[in-house]
Structures are given as C-alpha cells and as structure tokens.
Amino acid sequence: MSQLLTDIEGVYAAGIAAGIKKKDLDLGLLYVPNAVASAAVFTKHTFKASSVSYTQKCSKRHVLKAMIINSGNANAVTGKQGYTDTKLMASQVASMLDLKPSEVGVASTGIIGKPLPMPTIEAGIKQLCKLKESKQGADLAKAILTTDLVPKTTFKQKKIGKKTIQVAGITKGSGMIAPNMATTLGFLVTNVNVSSAVLQECLKKAIDASYNMLSVDTDTSTNDMVVCIASGAYAISQHDPDQIKAFQNVLDEACIDLAKQIAKDGEGATKLLEVYVKQAARMSDARQIAKQVIDSPLVKTAIHGEDPNWGRLIMAIGKNDAIKLNPEKVNVMLGCEYIVKEGQPTQISRAVLSEQLKSNEVTITIDCQLGKASSRAWGCDLTKGYIDINTEYN
Amino acid sequence: MSQLLTDIEGVYAAGIAAGIKKKDLDLGLLYVPNAVASAAVFTKHTFKASSVSYTQKCSKRHVLKAMIINSGNANAVTGKQGYTDTKLMASQVASMLDLKPSEVGVASTGIIGKPLPMPTIEAGIKQLCKLKESKQGADLAKAILTTDLVPKTTFKQKKIGKKTIQVAGITKGSGMIAPNMATTLGFLVTNVNVSSAVLQECLKKAIDASYNMLSVDTDTSTNDMVVCIASGAYAISQHDPDQIKAFQNVLDEACIDLAKQIAKDGEGATKLLEVYVKQAARMSDARQIAKQVIDSPLVKTAIHGEDPNWGRLIMAIGKNDAIKLNPEKVNVMLGCEYIVKEGQPTQISRAVLSEQLKSNEVTITIDCQLGKASSRAWGCDLTKGYIDINTEYN
Numbered sequence: 001m002s003q004l005l006t007d008i009e010g011v012y013a014a015g016i017a018a019g020i021k022k023k024d025l026d027l028g029l030l031y032v033p034n035a036v037a038s039a040a041v042f043t044k045h046t047f048k049a050s051s052v053s054y055t056q057k058c059s060k061r062h063v064l065k066a067m068i069i070n071s072g073n074a075n076a077v078t079g080k081q082g083y084t085d086t087k088l089m090a091s092q093v094a095s096m097l098d099l100k101p102s103e104v105g106v107a108s109t110g111i112i113g114k115p116l117p118m119p120t121i122e123a124g125i126k127q128l129c130k131l132k133e134s135k136q137g138a139d140l141a142k143a144i145l146t147t148d149l150v151p152k153t154t155f156k157q158k159k160i161g162k163k164t165i166q167v168a169g170i171t172k173g174s175g176m177i178a179p180n181m182a183t184t185l186g187f188l189v190t191n192v193n194v195s196s197a198v199l200q201e202c203l204k205k206a207i208d209a210s211y212n213m214l215s216v217d218t219d220t221s222t223n224d225m226v227v228c229i230a231s232g233a234y235a236i237s238q239h240d241p242d243q244i245k246a247f248q249n250v251l252d253e254a255c256i257d258l259a260k261q262i263a264k265d266g267e268g269a270t271k272l273l274e275v276y277v278k279q280a281a282r283m284s285d286a287r288q289i290a291k292q293v294i295d296s297p298l299v300k301t302a303i304h305g306e307d308p309n310w311g312r313l314i315m316a317i318g319k320n321d322a323i324k325l326n327p328e329k330v331n332v333m334l335g336c337e338y339i340v341k342e343g344q345p346t347q348i349s350r351a352v353l354s355e356q357l358k359s360n361e362v363t364i365t366i367d368c369q370l371g372k373a374s375s376r377a378w379g380c381d382l383t384k385g386y387i388d389i390n391t392e393y394n
Numbered sequence: 395m396s397q398l399l400t401d402i403e404g405v406y407a408a409g410i411a412a413g414i415k416k417k418d419l420d421l422g423l424l425y426v427p428n429a430v431a432s433a434a435v436f437t438k439h440t441f442k443a444s445s446v447s448y449t450q451k452c453s454k455r456h457v458l459k460a461m462i463i464n465s466g467n468a469n470a471v472t473g474k475q476g477y478t479d480t481k482l483m484a485s486q487v488a489s490m491l492d493l494k495p496s497e498v499g500v501a502s503t504g505i506i507g508k509p510l511p512m513p514t515i516e517a518g519i520k521q522l523c524k525l526k527e528s529k530q531g532a533d534l535a536k537a538i539l540t541t542d543l544v545p546k547t548t549f550k551q552k553k554i555g556k557k558t559i560q561v562a563g564i565t566k567g568s569g570m571i572a573p574n575m576a577t578t579l580g581f582l583v584t585n586v587n588v589s590s591a592v593l594q595e596c597l598k599k600a601i602d603a604s605y606n607m608l609s610v611d612t613d614t615s616t617n618d619m620v621v622c623i624a625s626g627a628y629a630i631s632q633h634d635p636d637q638i639k640a641f642q643n644v645l646d647e648a649c650i651d652l653a654k655q656i657a658k659d660g661e662g663a664t665k666l667l668e669v670y671v672k673q674a675a676r677m678s679d680a681r682q683i684a685k686q687v688i689d690s691p692l693v694k695t696a697i698h699g700e701d702p703n704w705g706r707l708i709m710a711i712g713k714n715d716a717i718k719l720n721p722e723k724v725n726v727m728l729g730c731e732y733i734v735k736e737g738q739p740t741q742i743s744r745a746v747l748s749e750q751l752k753s754n755e756v757t758i759t760i761d762c763q764l765g766k767a768s769s770r771a772w773g774c775d776l777t778k779g780y781i782d783i784n785t786e787y788n
Contacts, residue, residue, distance in 0.1 A: 311506020
C-alpha cells in the first residue's frame, strides 16, 4: 500500500463511524501535537459554512494542531445554531486533547441546510479522541468522503542533502467542484519547519496551480478548505530560496496529485480530462481558456461519447470575448493530433481522432501563439452517472 | 393554428429539403421585398462563422431584404473556403431576387468544421427562389432547426389608435445555448416603419431582456444571430416616446416568448426553469445571480429529480464573490414557498417543497433586499436526454 500522512513522524489520525451517515466512516481526527506552523485556504462562497469562518479565524492567529472533520452534513445555512455547534465541536476536542479551542480546526461536508446531529457527534468525538495517538491515516481518508467512490491520498518526498522533505495529504470531492480560492476539503501535513507565514504563501501558490484549476461541474461548495500542518521535524531554512523552492515543488506535486484524483473520481466520470493552454497573452487568459474547455458540457459529453466532434472544442475556446485570442494563430491538439493549425482545420480523419479519445485520460493542448503564459486544468467527462447521482442526492 | 410571420403583409417565406441533412427541411428563405429597415445582433464568439461576419458587415450599411438560412452545417472554422461559400450563397440569392448581394443576409447552423456541400446548396437556392412569393412561414420555421424537437414561432400585436403594431418571429436552438450578445438564430419581422438605427436600439434592448438571459448549457455558438426586418406598412412616429415604447413592449414580448420556447425545448429538457432576482444592488448582480442559478448543474439535476435539496440553490446564489450580497438579508422562494428568510432556513417540509417541483414550469425567486435592480433568466433541467443527444451528435 502507498504511504499515508500518518507515515510522517509526529502525525496521528483516526476515523470512526459515528452514525452521522447511515453507514460508513463519518468522523475523523487529524492530530499533530507538536505542530510548528499551519496554513489554510478557504472557499470565497458568500454563504460560507460556520466551520469555514471558525477555522479561518483560528488559523489567522494560531497554529492549528488538530482538525476534527465530519462528513454526511455540511452544517451550512443552518443559522446561529450552526455556529454554536461548530464551536462546541472544537472546544470538546480541545478539552480532550489538552489544546486551546483556537488550535482545533473544524471541517464539515455533506448536505446543506440541515442541523448537525449533535448528540451523535459529541459521542463520536469522545470515542475518537481516545484514539488520538493512532496511526489510522487510511480511516481518516475514508471518513471525510461523501459521493466519492475512492479515498484520495498522496505522499511526495524529495531528498535535499541528508534530509528528506515530505508532504502527504488526503482529500475528498466528487461533485460541487469548481475552484474559488480553494475547493472541496484537503488536509496536508509536512515534516518541514517553517513559519506559518511562509507555509501560507507556499500553500496558496500550490493551490492556484492545482485545486484552483480543477472543475467537475462549475459548482462551488460552501464548505471548502485546504489545511496544511507542519510537524517541524525537518528544519529547512526559509531564507534559502533553493530550499523553499524544493519544498514548493514537493507541495505542488502533492496538490496536483490530489486535484487530479478528484477530477478522475468526479461524479459519474469515466475519463480524466487535462487541458493545457500555452503561449497565451496573459496568465488570466491561459487559466480562463483552460477552465472554459474543462467546464463545457458539450466538450464533456463529446469526450464521453468518444465522438471527435472537434467543433465543440473550438466553440469552448472562443466563447469568451474578454480573452485575447487571434483565431488565425491558434493551434489545437487532441491527444497527439493537430485538429486546427493557425486557425485552419487540418485534414485529420475522424477515425484517427477517435483513437485519441479511447484512452481514459484525454489531453487537449491549445497553443495561442501570442505570449508566454501557460496553464493546466483538470476535469472529467459528463455522463448519465452524474445525472443519476444528482437527481437523488439528499 | 397560431399566426406566423408570413401573416404580416409584405413578408414572404419558404423552406425546402435541399439535402444538406439526411432528412427534413434544411434550407429556408425569408423575403421582405419592400423592407424599410433592418437590425441585427450577433454572437461575440472569437471564432465567429463567416455567415456572421458577412451578415454583420451588410447590416451595418444596408437594409436587409432577404435572409438565406441553412441548417445541418454551421460553415464555421472552415477557413477561407467558408467565407467564399457564404458570399456565393448571398450573391446567388441576390441575383435571383433582383437585389444587391449586400441586401441578402446569410445564416448557417449545424455541425462546426465541415465545408458546406455547395452543389447541393446551389441547387437548393434555385428551387427556393422560385418560391419567393410563398407564404410558407411554417416551412421556414422548420427549415432552420437542428436538434430542436419543435418549431418555435411567435406573433404579438397591440392596437394603437386605429392601427396595430405587429411583431412576428421564428427561432431555433436547443443546445450550445448561452447568451453573449445574441444567442442561437432568430428572425423577426414587424410591420412598423422606423429607421434602422431606432430598430437596432429597440432590438438590442429586447435581446438583453430575453435571449441574453437564456441558457441551456452555458455553451455559446459560433453562428448566433438575431435579425429583425421592418416591412414598413405601419408608420409609427419614432420621435413619439409613447409609440416607440409601445413597439418596444411588443418586441420584448415576442423575444421573451421565443427565448422561453428555446429553454423549454433545451436538449433533453423536461422542465422550464425561470429565475427571478429582485432588489439586487446592481443590474449586473441581478443578471449574474439569475444566470448562476440557471447554469448550475446541481440545481438543474435536483429540479429534474424533483428533489427539494434547496442547499444547492443557496450554493448557486452565493458562489461568485464578485457579487454584492448580504447573506443575512436574502430571501429565497421555490415556487410559492419560502426556503430561506433573511438568510435563515424556514421550517418548510420537504413534502411541501416537493409539490412545488412537480410542475413542468418551476420558478425560483431570490430577493436580495439590497437595491432596486431586477432580472429574469430562463433555462431547463439537466437530464439523461442531454447526455444521449450530445454523446452522439455529429
């Protein structure tokens, strides 16, 4: 089995079936008792859940040393009761782990608009905190899931001199996935010792290149957050650009790995879609074009049907007139084959293009030939499975 | 049968099966020999079709007196050959109707990236122009369709003094429907006599309140245009604000009627969805919120499943942090029932809400309680029918 976040020294985790969901694990604890730094990014949703505003407040001023996470209920749009419940979860964990409540973050995910079943959760927290020194990273990865079909974990490391930088993480997300600062839930740990300010800067960069370039269905959750906690075992020098760069690379890799796992497990998905935009005039254009293609239902259904109707790709590339684009310069590739060169259709046969679509990972490359900005985005195809899951979710 | 655009005096139309599609009517002619004014709005797509750029150029300087329209092939992303073919279609019609080529607009719709079958089209134009004095409005309405299940027509009139203002139109569209200036194809005629400049201003206003608030799937076509031709039988005074206002109202009504028909016939749709946003801080906010809700796949699938998972509505309302919104002031109604009042969930039961979703027309009202701007948008539910149609379209 691949390595988990509990394989990092000083990182503990557990997950239990508390009874919030009808079945499956639904309550989890991440615990880094000697954490030296923490960082977090949050949804910008107007109706953000109380877990988001609470954890946001804590992480601004304190180092988070534990996260309590429930699935099965988002505790969003639940009024004042919702905020009271979030605070109660944090303070109960804090008292059992001998932490300050502001050192305990809270994350919730699941249905919106229903109050949390607090007696169930309180009993669960008691049970869970007894496992505080467990190394059950796999259970935590399962406890945070909603419509996901598979747990999503990553472990990346790089040797620098005699020491090894490690970043590990878990994430969830399958539907209501579109980036806006952060999206969905993600929890990362690292063994490095840096300040929270430096960690925050590195996390924001990594999220911009990963979670923020991910879309399953253009919808953004009220409950998104990605938290990163540093255990501090390995002191890198935060004043040495090379060491920071090495850490940034490992963190980027971990976040991109998690983001791609979410896209691949998108609700109803059968194919992972990667869009690579290069030589765009501005970075904002590169990101926007990539997202438009990833988000287009007509592109997503054509790819699902393995139908080389490439006109739809051109449609999605050009549909936003705010983007700088010269239609007579654009090259578009489906997999390894050119569809359009300098704005003119190539004579590629449908049969050859169909071959490119038979893979379960499809790459589209768009070369704007205008500037130096490039960007990648990830998504998935749109299928009847998505409709099935979402006509009956509650 | 309801009245058609050919019921307006001096307006002629015909449609034939030229053989561009495997079956069904696919080539149509609209002819207003004594037209006094014309106006048009066009897609802002970067890869606009040659029919769009050609007709745009003509309509800036001349009064359009005829439109030649084909379905089954969009003649978009077809390179220089595409432009040559468009011009040939116009000049052939012009010579047979004794018009200048610049008085003949061209519209194409269908698959992108394939050259037009010109011998078939040229033979069709010959046959069609012989029918130039026909009153076959119903055939024209059919000849412009692609994946539409039903033809879409409107006829609105209002008596002013002794005379009657008339506006009639046809439209097409079912997928690749998201507004950007205009969307899809629409052809309107009116009996009023106004200048092209005034007609253009009125058409732009009507489109902003109708076609531009319509979305089936967020995708925008390369070939969109809406053209309005005035036959001039009834001279309204364009300097009298009351008469212009009366005309604007009739034109708005006609355009909204057509836009709603498109939403209702959206690919795979079983329900018409109307979103009404009121008391928003700014008009741009009202329009944007309405569009976000109309476009949300999670809202659309919940409505299809008649599943009162209203958390998704809140998600879609708040997902854009560029919009001014106070979550503690927002009221949200599903049909006639409040879901959220001043940001707090009401205690409405799921059973009562389910009733509101059983209709084939569902209205969502969002009251921001912030300002004076209001807006309406139209769309449809997202179903397996949409996936079926779009995994195999070519």
